[in-house]
Each structure stands twice: as C-alpha cells, then as structure tokens.
Amino acid sequence: MIRFAKPLLLSLLFLCLPSVSGALLYIDINAPGGKLMPVALPDFVVASGDASLARGFPEAIGGDLGMTSLFDVLPRQAHLERIVPEHFGGRPLSFPDWKMIGAEAVVIGKVEFRGDLMTVEMRLYDATLGNMMVGKKYAGPVRQFRKMAHKFANEVLYAFTGVRGIFDTEIAFSARPEKGRGKEIYIIGLDGQELRQVTDNRSFNLFPRWSPDAAGLAYTSYRTGVPQIYLRNLATGKERLLPQVGNSKSPGSFSPSGDFLYATLSVKGNSDIYRMSLTGSAVQKVAGGWGIEVSPSVSPDGKSVAFVSNRSGSPQIYVKEIDSSDERRVSQAGNYSTSPSWSPAGDRIAFTSLSGGRYSIYTVRPDGSDQRLAVSGSGDCVDPSFSPDGRYLVYTLRKNGYSELKIGSVDGRWQRGLFKGLPAVGSPSWSPRQ
Amino acid sequence: MKNMLVGKRVLVALSVVLLAVAAGCGKKEMVKSTDGAPGAEMSTPSSAETQAGGQITSETLGTQTAMAEAQAGVAATMEKPSEFQDIHFDFDQSFIREDARPTLREVADYLKANPAASILIEGHCDERGTAEYNIALGERRAESTKSYLVSLGVKAGALSTVSFGEEKPLDPGHDEAAWAKNRRAHFVRK
Secondary structure, eight states, rough: OOOOOSHHHHHHSSSSSSOOOOOHHHHHOOOOOOOOOEOOOOOEEETOOHHHHHHHHHHOOOOHHHTTTTTTEEEEGGOOOOSOOGGTOOOOOOOHHHTTTTTTTEEEEEEEEEEEEEEEEEEETTTTTEEEEEEEEEEEGGGGGGHHHHHHHHHHHEEEOOOOTTOOOOOEEEEOTTTTTEEEEEEEEETOOOOEEESSSBBBBEEEOOOTTTSSSEEEETTTTTOOEEEEEEOOOOEEEOOOSSSSSSEEEOOTTSSEEEEEEEEEEEEEEEEEEEEEOEEEEEEESSSOEEEEEEEESSSEEEEEEEETTSSSEEEEEEETOEEEEEEOOOSOOEEEEEETTSSSSEEEEEEETTEEEEOOOSSSOEEEEEEOSSEEEEEEEOOTSEEEEEEEEEEEEEEEEEETTTTSSSSEEEESTTOOOOOEEEEEOO | OOHHHHHHHHHHHHHHHHHHHHHHHOOOOOOOOOOOOOOOOOOOHHHOEEETTTEOOOOOOOOHHHHHHHOOOOHHHHHHSSSSEEEEOOOOSSSSSGGGHHHHHHHHHHHHTTTTEEEEEEEOOOOSOHHHHHHHHHHHHOOOOOOOHHHHTOOOGEEEEEEEEHHHHHHHHHHHHHHHHHEEEEEEEE
C-alpha cells in the first residue's frame, strides 16, 4: 500500500484506490516498508537509432531509482507499447497497456542530435491519470548522457516524494594506478561509470575532500617529497598550495561557507585539529592536546566539529562546539573508533569502529546517544562518507589484502559495489550536490 | 677550479637568453642547450624542440626546482636504502623499545662523528586501523625516535621527520610477522 500524507484531511482526499480522479501519486520517503512504486522505463527514441543510447538512458535512471528502495522497475520484456517520436508530439501513451503490466508510472525519452550537441527530452507520466508529472529537456555533449539521466532521476524522485535526489553526485577517492606506484586521486559517478583521474604526479596523493560548491578538492600530496595540502579547482585544473604549517597534514572538511578548511596538522610530532582560512592565511588550532587528534568533520550548520582523539588511551570520536569550546566523547564502545563523517542532514555521525576483531561502520547522534551498527561485512568496512541527503554512505571494504568501494543506504536496505578496478582504493569522499 | 654552482647558473642564464632570442626572432632555428663552462653539470631538461618543415614547436623547460620536486615525489613512494636498521614499535604505540636502543646508539654515534650529516627519520605503521590516524601515529613514531636521539646528544637540527602512515609497508603481507616489520622508523641519510 502506498502510504499517503498523514494529516487526516488529506487522507480523505487521497484514497488508496488508484482510480479516483484528482489523486496524486505520492510516496513518503521516510515510511519503512510499504509497496514499491512500479515504474516502467522503456527504451528511449533515438534519432540516429543508436541502440546503446536508447537503452543507456533508462538503465541509468533505473539504477538510480533502485537505490531508493521505493521503486520496482518493471522488466523491458513485459512492455507492450513501443515508444515513438509521435509520443512527444501530442500522441498520448496507451495507458491501458502500461496499467495492464502493472506500471503506475512511465518514463519516456527522446534523443536528437545537432552536430556534437545532443538534446534529450524526458517525461514522467502517471499511468493512472494519464498526466505528465514532470518533463525536462537537456542539452549537452553525448558523453554527458549519464549525467542527464541522473538529473532526471532526481526529478522523478522529487516528483514522487518532494525530496531532491543525489543521483548526479560523485565520489572522489584515492587508488594506486598500478603496482609499484604511489596513489592518485580519482572521481567516479555513483553508478560506477565515468571514472576519471585527477592527479598524475606519481607520488602519494591521499584524502580527497570536496569543497561545498563541489568545484574543488582538497587533498594531501607527497609530490615534493613531504606531505602538503593542495586545493584543486576541478574545472580549470589550477591548484593552490595551502600554508605549510606543520609536518604531516591532511584535509578534514570545509566549513559550510567554504571559507575555512578544517585539517589535521602535526607540529613537533603532535597532530591536532586546525582551521585554515581559505580567504586569508590564518591558521588556528581548534582542538588538540598532548594526544593524537585527527580527522575533523564539520556539522552542516558549521557550529560543531567531530574528530578523533586518543586522549582517553585509545582513539575515540569526540565532538567540539566551536564557539563554547565544549567537548564531549560520542563513540560509546570498543577501543578503536576513527574516521568520523558528519551527515549533511545533521542528525548523525558515521565512523569506523573495531569490534570483535573487525572494523565496521556505526552511526551515532551528535550527543553521543543511539549508537547503531550501519555497515558490516565479511571484511573490514572503513572510512565512511555520507551522501548529501544523509541517506547513503560510501565506504571501503577491505579483505584479504584487496579493497573496493561500496555504497549503501544508512538503513541497510540497499547496497551495491561501486568500484574495484584499481588496487588499494580508499579514502572515499561523497561530493555535495552540484 | 670553476665553482660548479656558478657554472650551473651561467648555463641556465644562457639557456634562458637563447630561448628568449629564439622566441623573439621566430626564426627557423633549432635551439640547443648550450655547452656550459667546463666542469659544469649539464641540466637535462626534457626538450621537445623540433624543427619540422620550418615550424618551431617548443616545450617549456621545467625549472630545476620543479624537476627536483617531481623526482622527490616519486622517490617518496620508494623504499630508500639505509645503512642503519629499522627500529620497531608495538601495535598502536610510539615509545622506544629496548631492542631499538643499539640501532639508535649507532645512529647517534654516526651523527655525532659527522656533524655536517643529517638524517630523515620516516615513521611507518602497519595496515590495520584507518589511514589518517596512521599518518598521525607514524608522525609520533618519527618524533619519538628523534627525541630519543636528541637525548643521546644529537643536535635536533640534524634530524628531520616524515610520516608515511600505512602507505609504504616494507612487507606486503597480511599477518603479524609482516605487521611487526612495518611498525617502524626508517633512517635515510639526506
């Protein structure tokens, strides 16, 4: 049963029967369980007859909708009606054909070319009412077709739930291009496609972290022989070396405004949390002491920072209120908790914790309550990073000496492998919305 | 005897001048690197200057600094040979163990006998745990080693430190025998 909005008045309007006119299809994204929305994604109409593109779009959209655990994508073989250009020129879909196979929503699309430019029109239909819920046109190079599909999948999710999708976001990570080399920074799409290499200096390039506008990456590079933090503009490739304070240094996270980078810097062997100005040159210690303090992750309101400290004798997760300087421990169990990632939704902090001889990923409320296991597997699950909507985590699964990146929903209902095509993948970081 | 550094500078200056002349004139001549003063070390930039059908293509010469840095970057990923043994640490610890002392005395004796020498102390970890924390742990190990050497009378200025965390294991294995080898400080003559 599709759950409808809670207020009683609205529930009188939105009846469960699909044939009532005026009813809108709606999914409560936070409702556990419930019937999946059956959606059909027929092949797109492609002017050049490019079959791979005709299918590539619906497959990309289907992969995205599958992440949500809200949709049931019907198999292509069941489709009765073939989509033709006339469907975009006024001819209605044969909605009984779609309803007959159980579809309640249909996405159709048409691709045209003008030289190097591709225009794509995509439409989402309510199969019961026969109305178009959302229609969009995109233009761009052919190689960007996945990005367009992801953007439309965001629209589909928004049309049903009122929540913006994150399907066009990306993951930055570190990996070894080949044996015998150091590590470089890479970026990949959520669908595991469009892998691209960002650095190529043949040294160690580690810990990529996205700027809030998704235009840049901060990362640590040993390209001069010693670690430095660089800030790279992804569009121009231009880089900026941040103030060379301290010995070891790694970026943690940017402030929400993008004006500061919270980083781990070590001075005389002692690693602490610092805040580095990106508009000036100020570097200020934020948290630290005689112990090891590393890995700052800022809250979405910018007022608090989670970090690791071994001041109690073992590494644990702490939260510091930046203004009041109050600090509290938030990881509750075990004797090794590291790699905090503060959810952009603000409500939870994910981290790695060693328990029963294995590393798993937990989440906890910022006040330290309700620590829960989020991800565990047949190997070590480490270094979580939240999606911009706070609903998913990307992490590294390590076992038997190899590692791969995986993504999964925080509630555990859905997961999939993201990438394992290079040795020593790790340190994933989920981009903000672009 | 010519001073090698002066010779190098002359060479670089001459190269720059020649390039400027070539760029300015736009003539169809090939710019070669000049012969420097005898005894001077030739820098070896990757020159892609060609002459094909009257066209000049050119590639900017890397400065000496940029090239040295690039080599240092690659070198950072490689294990550097050492005439000293590594010293080892307990899991998640950075204190100097008893079994490290003989090697540390050796290093200290060497540095005290060679006041102009300097050593880079690399701190390393095994692969367990997470990478960022291990950078900090490696940093501690390097610093702890440095402190011990200073306590043996070595000048602090002769010692520099760098952490590689878990990034450069000596032994690629995944058992305690390998891990024990990888929890180390490594000494590199600079």
